[in-house]
Amino acid sequence: xxxxxxxxxxxxxxxxxxxxxxxxxxxxxxxxxxxxxxxxxxxxxxxxxxxxxxxxxxxxxxxxxxxxxxxxxxxxxxxxxxxxxxxxxxxxxxxxxxxxxxxxxxxxxxxxxxxxxxxxxxxxxxxxxxxxxxxxxxxxxxxxxxxxxxxxxxxxxxxxxxxxxxxxxxxxxxxxxxxxxx
Amino acid sequence: xxxxxxxxxxxxxxxxxxxxxxxxxxxxxxxxxxxxxxxxxxxxxxxxxxxxxxxxxxxxxxxxxxxxxxxxxxxxxxxxxxxxxxxxxxxxxxxxxxxxxxxxxxxxxxxxxxxxxxxxxxxxxxxxxxxxxxxxxxxxxxxxxxxxxxxxxxxxxxxxx
Numbered sequence: 001x002x003x004x005x006x007x008x009x010x011x012x013x014x015x016x017x018x019x020x021x022x023x024x025x026x027x028x029x030x031x032x033x034x035x036x037x038x039x040x041x042x043x044x045x046x047x048x049x050x051x052x053x054x055x056x057x058x059x060x061x062x063x064x065x066x067x068x069x070x071x072x073x074x075x076x077x078x079x080x081x082x083x084x085x086x087x088x089x090x091x092x093x094x095x096x097x098x099x100x101x102x103x104x105x106x107x108x109x110x111x112x113x114x115x116x117x118x119x120x121x122x123x124x125x126x127x128x129x130x131x132x133x134x135x136x137x138x139x140x141x142x143x144x145x146x147x148x149x150x151x152x153x154x155x156x157x158x159x160x161x162x163x164x165x166x167x168x169x170x171x172x173x174x175x176x177x178x179x180x181x182x
Numbered sequence: 183x184x185x186x187x188x189x190x191x192x193x194x195x196x197x198x199x200x201x202x203x204x205x206x207x208x209x210x211x212x213x214x215x216x217x218x219x220x221x222x223x224x225x226x227x228x229x230x231x232x233x234x235x236x237x238x239x240x241x242x243x244x245x246x247x248x249x250x251x252x253x254x255x256x257x258x259x260x261x262x263x264x265x266x267x268x269x270x271x272x273x274x275x276x277x278x279x280x281x282x283x284x285x286x287x288x289x290x291x292x293x294x295x296x297x298x299x300x301x302x303x304x305x306x307x308x309x310x311x312x313x314x315x316x317x318x319x320x321x322x323x324x325x326x327x328x329x330x331x332x333x334x335x336x337x338x339x340x341x342x343x
Contacts, residue, residue, distance in 0.1 A: 014232060016232055019228045020228075023221075023224050023225055023228055027216055027221060028214075031215065032211060032212070032214045041217075044216070045216055045220035045223070048216060048224060049223050049224050053227050053228070057231065057235065118210045118211075118213075118214070120207075120210075121208070121211050125207075125211065137211070140204070140208045168204070171207070175204070176203070
């Protein structure tokens, strides 16, 4: 915990080494957060970089300690996402294009995941509208607490809980349908 | 977290743990990672942004005599008026205590001062043989504020021949 506090302080002070740790820790989660939103590989990478640039400017004014860092990072990502929605009224990228993604990275786990399974998961999650999709991603992919999700999405905790419950039920139905289909 | 005792959430998380379909679905999404190029670009963006921030901070650091503070307009206006009144009061008191009064040249303030000298009294006696009643009025103004002080009365001069 002390190391986390130190990291938080160093980020506020603008130390490059602390930002290197921040990037290493959050570039994957941020990329997933954006990619699951629109399924556009390049746009997700752009938004991730933009979020980090925004974080450099806004982290010195972050209130609270290290326990708020993750929520702060994703709240910034959420602002970038909302701004992008306003600027680009594009249609989502078709699933076929998503499945043609090149090697997403050097991770062995990523290489092991087949395109078909990934496409099915993305297809299922993209059936949800925002903020339900963001709630599910943050909760079940990034393991956020209810309070953190409430902070990121600026909604009451009760609403987050009901979104999680409803989303889980719907997701299971969708996945079961996909399993039944040939 | 205070949400751990919520039955709704507990059932949700428990179902997720026990449901292989959901676990598998989310595990695929967890494996999504950005490309190596994107990782490098993220680091480059952060370094550039930090440098830009450093330059901006250096420009903002000023010596104490070059720094400014923000003061609300009503407060600034009040301060200016109060300072003006204090200055006026200071000079007004100085003039009063030194015996110099603000008045028109033909008004009795000067005249009364003039009459205090014995030589002047003697000279007047030689000229005026009858009582003289004169009205005088002394007013003090300040530009933009208005009349500050007013004094009026009758000056009666009666002398015996």
